[in-house]
Amino acid sequence: MLVLQILINGLLLGGMYILLAQGLNLVFGVMGVVNLAHGAIITVAGLFTFWFATHTQLNPLVLLPVVFVAMLAIGALLQRSLLEPLAGVGRKSELLSLMITFGLSYVLVEIGLDVFGSQYVSLPNLQTTWSLGGLTINEALVAAGVLGAAISGALQIWLRHTDSGKCLLATSQNRIGAVACGIDVSRMRCIAFAIGSSLAAAAGVLIIMVIPLAAQTADSLTILAFVVVALGGLGDYRGAALAAVVLGIAQSAVGYYGGGDAESVVPYLLFILFMILRPQGLGRAVQAQ
C-alpha cells in the first residue's frame, strides 16, 4: 500500500510537471528557443488568478479559458516584436533569443512584484482529498495531472492529425524543408510561441491552487520545466510526458525514503546523468534546426 501511495503521489506530481513543461517544449521544438520567461509567465498568470479569485470571489477555474485566449494574443505579440526579428540573424539567433527571453523573464518578474507584491500566495480551492482503500488522492493534484495529461494528449493529436499541427511539426523537424513545402515558418513560430505561452499561463491558473507562488519563484519553475524537457528529449512531447512521470515518481520515492534534502537534488542529478548517459532523452528527440 505504501509503495502504491508513493507511485500515485509520483504520478500526480508528474502530472503537474507535464503541465509546467509542455509549453516550453513546444516553443523549443519549433523555434529552437529555450524560453527563459516560461516560469515568469506561469507565475504572473498564477498571481493574476489569485488576485481575480480574491477580488471577485469567483471560482478561479473560470479564468482558465480566458487566460488561455488572452495569452495567445500576448504571446503572439511578444514573439513578433522580440523574437521574430532574430530569425534572420543566423547562428547567433539562438544565443540572442536566450538573452531576450532572459531579459523578458526579469521584466515580467518585476511587473509581478510591482503589481502583486512579493508575498507568496495560494488559493484554497480543490482541497478535497479522497480516500480509496487506504490510499489518499487529492483533488488539486488530480486536476493538475488530468489537465497535464489532456494537454499532452491534445498536443499529440493536433501535431500529428491536423494540417496546422503537421505544419508545425514539419517546421520543427526541418525549417528549410518546411519552407520548400510552402509552409509559412514565420507564422508557425508565432503560433508555437503563442500556444506555448498560453499553456504556461493555463499552468499558472492551476498551479496557484497546488503550491504557493510569488513573483520571485519564476526562475525555479523555468528550471524545473527545462529539466523535464531535457530529460524527455528537447522538442519531444511524448518524451517530456514520460520524463515528467519518471521525475515525479523518482522524487516521491527519494523524498519518502531519503528525506527532503535528497528529494531536492533529484531533478538535477537526473539531468546530469541523462546528459552524460542518454543526452537524447527518454523519448525520440526531434531536433530543432
Add this chain to the structure above:
Amino acid sequence: MAPLINKYEKVMIEPEASVPDIYVPGNLWNVQGIAPSLGYLEGVLPLAKSHGAKTVAVLALKSAFSLACDKARLEQVKALDMSLVYDTTYALPQPDFSSLALAIKNAQPDVVVVCSYYPDAVGIAQALQRAGYAPKFFAEAIGPAEDEFTKALGPIANRIISNTSWWASLKTAGNAAFIAHYKATFHQDPDYHAASGYGAIQALGAALNAVKAIDQAKLHDWLLHNEVQTVQGTFANDPNGAAKKFNQYLFQIQDGTRKLIWPLADAEAPAQIPYTGQ
C-alpha cells in the same frame, strides 16, 4: 549587513534578526531586538505533553533561523522525554512536500513541528491535508501570523499553532498606544514584525535620551548595560548583543481569528485540540 556596520562601527538594532549566530564577538555592533529563534515554538511541546502527546515529528528548512529553531526543538524532545518519530530538513526550492507528508503520516506523530518560513508553512499544511493526515498538534514557526496564510489555506489553517514575540492583549509598555496609532495610520492591525520594529525604536529612543549624543560607542554601551520596557517586553541584551529577556508566546488560529494560547497566564483562550486539517 553585519560586516558593514561592524566595519564602520555603527550601532544597529535588529528587530527581525532572530538567529543567534549573528550575535557573536565579531559582530558586536549588532544588537538583537527580537526574541532568539532558539525559543520559537518552545511552548508547543510542553503544551502538547500536558495533553497526553508522546510522539513528535520535526521538519526544518535549511536556513540559519530554521536550523536554530530545529536544533532547539530536537533538544526539547529529549529533555521532555518525548519520542522523535520523524525528523528531516530540506532545502529550497521545494515545490512539493507530498513525500515528506507521506513519511510523516506513516510515522503517525502526535505533534508536527515545522521550522520554516511562510511559503513552506503553506505548502506543508497543504501537503499534510492532501496526505489525509492531521496530527493532534500542528505548529509552524512563521507564516500563520500573516493574513495571507488563512487566505491561502482556508479551513485547513484552523487550529494551527504558531509563535509570536508580541500580542495585542499583553500589558507591555506603550502597547495600547502603539496599537491605536498603528491602526489609525495603516488601517489594519499590527503584527509582531511591526511591534518588534516599534520596540527597537523605543529602545533606541531611550538610549539617545540617556546618552544625549549620537556617539555610537556610548549608545552601544548603554544598550548593552541597560533595560528598556517596550511593547515587546523587556529589551535587554547580553555582552554579545543577543536578546535575553524577550518572551515567546504561542497563538492558535481559531475559526478565522488568532488567539493567544500560551503561556497559560497570558492566554486569551484555551488551545483547541486536536488539529483537524479542515
